[in-house]
Amino acid sequence: MNYVKTLIRNLIRGPSTVAYPFGPAWTPVHFRGRVEFKLSSCTACRACEQVCAPGAIRFDKTPEGLRFMLWHNTCVFCGLCEYYCPTDAIRQTDDWHMAHATANQYQMAIREVIPYVSCSACGTKALASAPNPVGVIPPFSAEEIEQQRNLCPGCRKTALAERGVTK
Amino acid sequence: MTTLIQTLSNRVRNMASRSPWIYRINAGSCNGCDVECATTALIPRYDVERLGCQYCGSPRHADIVLITGPLTARVKDAVMRVYAEVPEPKVTVAVGVCPISGGIFRDGYAVHAPIDQHLPVDVNVPGCPPRPQAIIEGIAQAIAIWRERL
Numbered sequence A: 001m002n003y004v005k006t007l008i009r010n011l012i013r014g015p016s017t018v019a020y021p022f023g024p025a026w027t028p029v030h031f032r033g034r035v036e037f038k039l040s041s042c043t044a045c046r047a048c049e050q051v052c053a054p055g056a057i058r059f060d061k062t063p064e065g066l067r068f069m070l071w072h073n074t075c076v077f078c079g080l081c082e083y084y085c086p087t088d089a090i091r092q093t094d095d096w097h098m099a100h101a102t103a104n105q106y107q108m109a110i111r112e113v114i115p116y117v118s119c120s121a122c123g124t125k126a127l128a129s130a131p132n133p134v135g136v137i138p139p140f141s142a143e144e145i146e147q148q149r150n151l152c153p154g155c156r157k158t159a160l161a162e163r164g165v166t167k
Numbered sequence B: 001m002t003t004l005i006q007t008l009s010n011r012v013r014n015m016a017s018r019s020p021w022i023y024r025i026n027a028g029s030c031n032g033c034d035v036e037c038a039t040t041a042l043i044p045r046y047d048v049e050r051l052g053c054q055y056c057g058s059p060r061h062a063d064i065v066l067i068t069g070p071l072t073a074r075v076k077d078a079v080m081r082v083y084a085e086v087p088e089p090k091v092t093v094a095v096g097v098c099p100i101s102g103g104i105f106r107d108g109y110a111v112h113a114p115i116d117q118h119l120p121v122d123v124n125v126p127g128c129p130p131r132p133q134a135i136i137e138g139i140a141q142a143i144a145i146w147r148e149r150l
Helices: A002-013 A047-051 A080-084 A102-107 A142-149 A153-163 B002-017 B032-042 B076-085 B097-101 B132-149
Strands: A035-037 A057-061 A065-071 A090-092 A109-118 A125-127 B021-026 B064-068 B091-095 B123-125
Touching (some): A047 A057, B021 B076
Parallel strands (some): B021 B064, B064 B091
Antiparallel strands (some): A035 A090, A065 A109
């Protein structure tokens, strides 16, 4: 009579099939999906480009600045870029709705440019990237990040030395 | 007589558009995407047959082709031969990042990725491997394209 028990149990529990695509689908909490890039936090250290196994991340020098490019059709969602990013500029979301028509395949990319600025102290051309926060105690405040962003690498060092930080 | 034939062919077209058959081609895949494709079809949790699809064993019965793998040099001729046997109209779905761009095998000497320079691909499902729901999403898009082509 075991089958009667199973039958009743199954009737009570309902179907085990996930309703998707006719209903919502469950996504695990730490699902590694589509990558997001936050330009304002990027330090242009290029660690993500270095660790990216399939070469999905690329930095190019353009006349406007340093261009960050990530193509989701090569990304294998390993999460190394997120792990090595010192400022959490690159982050993985739990979005997995990425099926698309082949005509749109080159729109499945992130293209962002870190612009050049002239250094506010000495006037040389420099990248307006966020300062590297590793080893900076106490951590940078929001105003300090904006100040550092407008400095060239040499003047950033001077500013950090005046601040009294041993890196 | 012509009206009868037209009515019949319309009827058949309507019926066929609700039950596309799926054929899988492994173009040198690591088996990750193949496992996910099998999961999509075989276990009741995902069950692609709700969309009217069925996996078939012969390319000559197929309507939708799922291709996995970066098209390795060794398997290329076989894949092109099998793909040519699938009757028109057909819809091709590239499952995983390997057929779309090569994935981690990109620019490798033994792979001919991306696959869309050798055969027409209609839908891409990126992922390494894509989760079964993502494959179902891709198949749903493929069915919509197939209805238009029929």
